[in-house]
Amino acid sequence: MALAQEDIEQIRLLIKTTLSEMPETLNANVRYELDLRERTIRVEEELKHQRELMFEGFKQMEKRFEQMDKRFEQVDKRFEQVDKRFEQMQLNMDKRFEQMDKRFEQIDKRFEQTDKKFEQLHQEVMGLHHEIKLLMRWSFGTLLAIGGLIVAVLRLVP
Numbered sequence: 396m397a398l399a400q401e402d403i404e405q406i407r408l409l410i411k412t413t414l415s416e417m418p419e420t421l422n423a424n425v426r427y428e429l430d431l432r433e434r435t436i437r438v439e440e441e442l443k444h445q446r447e448l449m450f451e452g453f454k455q456m457e458k459r460f461e462q463m464d465k466r467f468e469q470v471d472k473r474f475e476q477v478d479k480r481f482e483q484m485q486l487n488m489d490k491r492f493e494q495m496d497k498r499f500e501q502i503d504k505r506f507e508q509t510d511k512k513f514e515q516l517h518q519e520v521m522g523l524h525h526e527i528k529l530l531m532r533w534s535f536g537t538l539l540a541i542g543g544l545i546v547a548v549l550r551l552v553p
Contacts, residue, residue: 410429
């Protein structure tokens with residue numbers, strides 16, 4: 396309990412009047428003790444005041460820590476949102492890669508079909524090449540035979 400300033404002044408007046416009524420030697424010792432007690436009281440009051448200031452500082456620090464906790468919670472929420480976005484992006488990228496894989500498979504099939512067509516064309520060309528060779532042989536043979544007949548007929552005819 397803190398005393399009001401008026402109470403302290405009244406106590407001082409009472410102490411002074413009591414001291415002035417005491418003998419001088421006793422009065423000096425009592426004054427010294429009273430001064431010590433008064434200083435002790437002031438020190439105790441100052442310590443009490445310091446304690447109150449410290450408690451107030453601790454309360455403010457506690458409020459600041461609570462605010463920091465709230466900020467950390469907000470940062471955690473933001474990180475969770477970012478994690479969710481990355482997961483969604485990863486899923487989307489996986490889907491896109493799957494689609495790309497399907498497209499590449501389709502392209503591979505088309506290349507295989509094109510390769511088959513080229514092989515067929517090659518076989519057809521090779522078949523035609525063989526036929527053309529035969530046709531050329533027959534044509535050359537026929538040409539020689541006709542030429543030989545014409546030369547024989549021209550020799551027999553006078």
